[in-house]
Amino acid sequence: MMAPNRISLSGVVRLVAALAVCVATMSLTGCATVVATPYQPTNDNVRSLQALPGGLVSLGEFTAKSPDLNHLSIRSNSFTSPFNDSFAEYLKAALRSELEASGKLDPKSPVVITGELQTNSIDPAMGTANAHISARIVIKRGNETVFDKVVHGDSEWESSFIGAIAIPMARQQYGETLKKLLANLFADPSFKKVL
Amino acid sequence: MSFPPSLLSQNSLVRFGRNAGVVGVLFATVLLSGCLSTKHYIDPTLPKIDIASLKQPTTPQPVQVFFEFQTNGTTNTKATEYVRPIVLDTIKKSKLFSDVVTAPTTAQRKLFVTINNLVNMDDAKARGFTTGLTFGLSGTMVTDGYQLTASDAMTGRDEVKHSYKHAIYTTIGNADGPAGLSEVPKADAVRLAMEGLTLNLLNDMSKSGELQ
Numbered sequence: 001m002m003a004p005n006r007i008s009l010s011g012v013v014r015l016v017a018a019l020a021v022c023v024a025t026m027s028l029t030g031c032a033t034v035v036a037t038p039y040q041p042t043n044d045n046v047r048s049l050q051a052l053p054g055g056l057v058s059l060g061e062f063t064a065k066s067p068d069l070n071h072l073s074i075r076s077n078s079f080t081s082p083f084n085d086s087f088a089e090y091l092k093a094a095l096r097s098e099l100e101a102s103g104k105l106d107p108k109s110p111v112v113i114t115g116e117l118q119t120n121s122i123d124p125a126m127g128t129a130n131a132h133i134s135a136r137i138v139i140k141r142g143n144e145t146v147f148d149k150v151v152h153g154d155s156e157w158e159s160s161f162i163g164a165i166a167i168p169m170a171r172q173q174y175g176e177t178l179k180k181l182l183a184n185l186f187a188d189p190s191f192k193k194v195l
Numbered sequence: 196m197s198f199p200p201s202l203l204s205q206n207s208l209v210r211f212g213r214n215a216g217v218v219g220v221l222f223a224t225v226l227l228s229g230c231l232s233t234k235h236y237i238d239p240t241l242p243k244i245d246i247a248s249l250k251q252p253t254t255p256q257p258v259q260v261f262f263e264f265q266t267n268g269t270t271n272t273k274a275t276e277y278v279r280p281i282v283l284d285t286i287k288k289s290k291l292f293s294d295v296v297t298a299p300t301t302a303q304r305k306l307f308v309t310i311n312n313l314v315n316m317d318d319a320k321a322r323g324f325t326t327g328l329t330f331g332l333s334g335t336m337v338t339d340g341y342q343l344t345a346s347d348a349m350t351g352r353d354e355v356k357h358s359y360k361h362a363i364y365t366t367i368g369n370a371d372g373p374a375g376l377s378e379v380p381k382a383d384a385v386r387l388a389m390e391g392l393t394l395n396l397l398n399d400m401s402k403s404g405e406l407q
Contacts, residue, residue: 037272037273043307043309047307101261102299103299103300173269
């Protein structure tokens with residue numbers, strides 16, 4: 001039986017080993033890079049676009065209001081865009097895929113859509129997680145500005161305590177938030193009028 | 196050999212050591228639970244449709260197919276890529292259409308197909324954890340529900356909507372499968388369920404007259 005105020009060497013060794021296992025486990029689960037999922041056109045958005053009787057559009061430059069908007073993290077993992085680490089380019093790629101799938105994209109069209117990413121955040125907290133994206137979308141027909149609005153995409157979801165579940169879920173929900181932003185754009189009466 | 200009490204507080208360290216041990220066991224349990232056996236069963240409720248029984252249209256027309264797979268209503272990109280070829284292949288094999296394409300086309304018929312995988316994640320996680328913790332002795336069964344919704348849109352005609360439900364049951368560890376159902380190999384379960392949903396859609400489209 002051990003004395004109340006003393007500890008054996010073997011106990012210390014066991015403790016150090018346990019700590020080493022914990023540190024190794026933690027190091028293996030964190031600090032990786034998570035790349036956003038390639039965006040796929042969604043049935044709802046394609047149907048919204050196809051319902052518009054108007055002509056075709058092309059895509060111009062998409063930028064971020066601040067370089068910080070391209071740096072996100074999910075549970076200590078860096079969350080990046082698959083397009084030159086730029087979430088503005090990711091937004092452009094998402095819009096392109098919806099326009100292409102609906103047959104509304106023509107690179108030669110004089111109606112040009114440009115965008116500026118204004119907010120970009122994701123918080124996969126334990127419990128209720130959320131993501132928010134907003135972008136200023138400008139459409140020009142020749143030199144005339146025919147649309148100039150900030151559109152938003154917002155999501156909330158129940159996240160998990162376990163990172164292996166929470167991280168892929170957050171990755172998926174980011175794409176869902178972008179889908180909502182585009183759905184809001186396509187549903188805007190002024191946008192419908194332009195197309 | 197021992198350390199003086201001024202260097203280490205024995206009680207707190209021993210408690211921490213025990214806690215670290217418990218954490219280690221939990222990690223091992225979670226890791227080992229990946230080795231538990233799973234068995235898959237397909238719900239028998241949805242009618243089984245044979246491709247040969249589909250009613251062929253007099254003049255097949257081209258169709259542009261849009262497909263999306265969702266998990267609890269959220270677009271699931273990976274699953275979309277996995278399931279899309281199964282759905283497209285089934286539509287092609289039906290020979291109900293002269294051409295089946297996904298790229299923008301002049302086809303006047305557009306078929307929007309969405310399959311939503313409905314699963315109670317919290318319930319599945321809680322049950323799976325219990326099964327893992329007991330190394331499969333306490334088995335569990337989870338249900339993956341699938342709902343296919345489709346819109347058949349054609350220029351100059353009202354849109355026609357269809358909806359079907361299907362399910363795959365999966366047992367993990369020591370649990371009985373649904374009574375009267377035979378086990379299906381893992382690789383076949385999803386394919387058979389997706390084909391079953393698509394064939395029911397095609398069957399209704401072919402017999403309702405909307406393809407004429």
